[in-house]
Amino acid sequence: MSRIAVVGQGYVGLTTSIGLSSLGHEVIGIDINDDRIKQLQSGQIPIYEPGLEELMNQVVQQGLLGFSNSFDSVSETTEFAFICVATPTSESGRADLTYVDSAIEMVADNLQPESIIVIKSTVPIGTSGSFAEFLSQKNIKIASNPEFLSEGNALFEFQNPSRIVVGADDTKTQQRVTALYDQIDAPRMMCGLTSAETIKHASNSFLAIKLSYVNELAALCEKTGAVLSEVTHGMSLDMRIGDKFLEPGPGWGGSCFPKDTAELAYSAKQLDAQMRTVEAAIESNSRTKDRIVQSIISLAGGSVAGKTVAIWGLAFKANTDDTRDSPAVHVAKALSSQGANIKAYDPIATSNEIENAIMCSSALEACAEASVLVVLTEWKEFGLIPAEHAREVMAGDAAVFDTRNVLDTKNWSRDFTNFVSIAL
Ligand code: UGA
Numbered sequence: 001m002s003r004i005a006v007v008g009q010g011y012v013g014l015t016t017s018i019g020l021s022s023l024g025h026e027v028i029g030i031d032i033n034d035d036r037i038k039q040l041q042s043g044q045i046p047i048y049e050p051g052l053e054e055l056m057n058q059v060v061q062q063g064l065l066g067f068s069n070s071f072d073s074v075s076e077t078t079e080f081a082f083i084c085v086a087t088p089t090s091e092s093g094r095a096d097l098t099y100v101d102s103a104i105e106m107v108a109d110n111l112q113p114e115s116i117i118v119i120k121s122t123v124p125i126g127t128s129g130s131f132a133e134f135l136s137q138k139n140i141k142i143a144s145n146p147e148f149l150s151e152g153n154a155l156f157e158f159q160n161p162s163r164i165v166v167g168a169d170d171t172k173t174q175q176r177v178t179a180l181y182d183q184i185d186a187p188r189m190m191c192g193l194t195s196a197e198t199i200k201h202a203s204n205s206f207l208a209i210k211l212s213y214v215n216e217l218a219a220l221c222e223k224t225g226a227v228l229s230e231v232t233h234g235m236s237l238d239m240r241i242g243d244k245f246l247e248p249g250p251g252w253g254g255s256c257f258p259k260d261t262a263e264l265a266y267s268a269k270q271l272d273a274q275m276r277t278v279e280a281a282i283e284s285n286s287r288t289k290d291r292i293v294q295s296i297i298s299l300a301g302g303s304v305a306g307k308t309v310a311i312w313g314l315a316f317k318a319n320t321d322d323t324r325d326s327p328a329v330h331v332a333k334a335l336s337s338q339g340a341n342i343k344a345y346d347p348i349a350t351s352n353e354i355e356n357a358i359m360c361s362s363a364l365e366a367c368a369e370a371s372v373l374v375v376l377t378e379w380k381e382f383g384l385i386p387a388e389h390a391r392e393v394m395a396g397d398a399a400v401f402d403t404r405n406v407l408d409t410k411n412w413s414r415d416f417t418n419f420v421s422i423a424l
Contacts, residue, residue: 001025002180005074006082007103009036009067011047011154011322012120012147013084018056019158020082021065023183029067030074040067048321048348051155074110080180081107082145084120089259093266095124104131113139116168118177120147122200122260124267128193132169143168143177144193146200151254152319163187167196204260205278210245211252212281215288218248218422229405229423248422250376250403251289251327253316258282258325289327292403293334299399299418300372305339310370310394312363313377313404315349323351328376332357343370347379368393378404387415 001024006017009031017029031037039046043060045053059065066073074081085099100121107117117140119128128144135142144167149157164181166189168174174190181188191199214232221228228248236243252258261282268275300307309332316326323329328346332354336342342357345366350359360366363382367373367390375382383406390400399418400407413419 002079003077004028004080004082004180005030005078005107006084007031007071007107008083008085008099008121009033009040010084010086011049011151012149013082014040014045014047014056015049015052015149015154015158016082016084016120016147017065018052018059019155020180021059021062022055022159023181024064025180027059027065028073028078029065030069030071031067032069034069037067037069048152048319049154050152050319055155071106071110074107076110076112078107078111078115080116080118080177081111082118082120083107084147087121087123087259089262093262095122095259095263097123097127100127104135108135108138108140111138111140114141116141116143116173116176118143118145120145122146122204122256122263123197124263125194125197125201128167128197129169132193141168141170141173142193143173144196145177146196148200148203151322152317159184161186163189165189165191165196165199167191167193167199169193201260201264204257205264205275205281207245208252208257208261208285209277209281211249211257212284212288214246214248215251216284219288219291227424232423247378247405248403249327249378250292250331251285253325253327253330255322255324258285289330290334292327292331292401295420296331296335296372296374296401297338299401299420300340303338304335304372307340307371308369308395309335309340309342310366310373311342311344311357312346312366312373312375312382313349313379314344314346314351315377315379318378318380321348321350323349323353326351326377329353331374331376343368346377347381349377364389364393369395371395371398373398373400375400375402375404375406378406380406382406383408387411391415 004027007030009029017027021027083103085103087095090096166177218228232246235241265278311332314328329351336355343366345360345363400416402421405423
């Protein structure tokens with residue numbers, strides 16, 4: 001078992017701290033945010049992530065996990081320091097590496113020779129290698145171990161990853177980092193530092209391209225009369241295409257895809273290796289969000305000014321309270337700016353970004369008197385709400401637009417003559 005420090009206790013760092021300690025490693029989770037550390041020390045997690053809090057309390061009780069707001073807890077016995085701090089997008093479109101730089105500097109001061117700094121934060125390609133020289137003066141190694149966790153399912157994906165990628169410039173470092181995951185049954189991939197960083201970017205951008213493609217197909221099917229869900233099902237039977245990431249929606253969002261696609265597009269262009277597919281996916285996504293707004297305006301009879309629009313879902317996807325770069329919030333803001341009275345409901349997320357919006361405590365409360373209901377996040381509970389209950393409280397000629405294909409088409413189109421589903 002190894003002694004590990006994990007710097008940054010956001011959703012990646014926290015899942016990594018809890019996951020690694022559940023494998024039997026001795027982990028200290030570090031964050032400079034005092035409130036966050038106090039909350040964690042009191043047994044609560046600051047994010048919504050199913051199963052994580054229970055497992056955290058278990059490993060803390062076993063003495064395998066602790067939290068600290070000080071880098072002094074990285075000591076001479078620490079063998080690995082995982083860097084899991086945020087890399088937000090700066091004005092230029094580049095990832096801002098301020099937190100990564102300072103975290104590496106702070107841990108390097110305390111680490112002993114032969115210890116390994118493992119970068120898990122998603123960093124621009126070439127970042128890990130740029131620290132190699134500085135760290136080699138202290139005989140500290142560097143590795144890249146990108147994360148492929150998706151929010152809402154992070155713990156399961158830590159325990160059952162699609163693959164474990166470890167990049168380093170020497171075999172021994174690759175093997176030492178890979179050995180941390182010995183108990184996990186998943187394909188291993190050892191490679192160079194730059195390849196590991198590229199695998200992460202290439203994967204996220206590829207998935208974003210796939211989604212932009214599906215969302216454009218939705219627009220095409222609307223014109224041709226083809227049923228999108230039939231088209232995507234037919235495509236998915238080809239194993240080369242697969243059945244994942246074929247669900248249409250109001251655009252892709254979250255803290256990762258928008259940031260990572262922007263970073264890859266920017267750095268590729270700087271290197272004179274422009275990735276036009278990624279650029280097109282970004283542009284297409286922005287058009288998808290606008291298209292959804294226009295469709296809602298049309299459903300409202302050409303204008304939403306002065307009308308009540310019920311919004312179901314604010315999170316960027318289901319099973320998370322995260323609204324960063326959420327298409328739902330984008331759409332609600334655009335409608336509000338056109339004069340709509342927004343009444344929003346999300347099972348756990350909230351947003352203060354939508355002007356004059358009323359946050360409701362139930363889905364049906366949001367529907368009261370509404371002229372249009374729009375489903376923007378694919379929460380399962382929306383699919384369980386009887387259409388007739390919404391019918392009873394909404395305006396007489398109300399329309400419903402399901403951008404996530406979660407409502408039962410038969411029931412909803414029976415109760416609402418003006419019912420539109422993105423997948424139809
Ligand atoms: C994504 C990747 O899936 C993870 O592998 C990666 O580790 C993570 O980014 C990261 O870089 O940290 P995440 O942002 O949590 O994970 O969410 P996804 O499940 O990938 O969804 C991203 C967006 O695509 C959401 O807005 C979601 O609603 C949308 N989406 C996804 C669809 O519209 N349709 C789909 O079929 C799938």
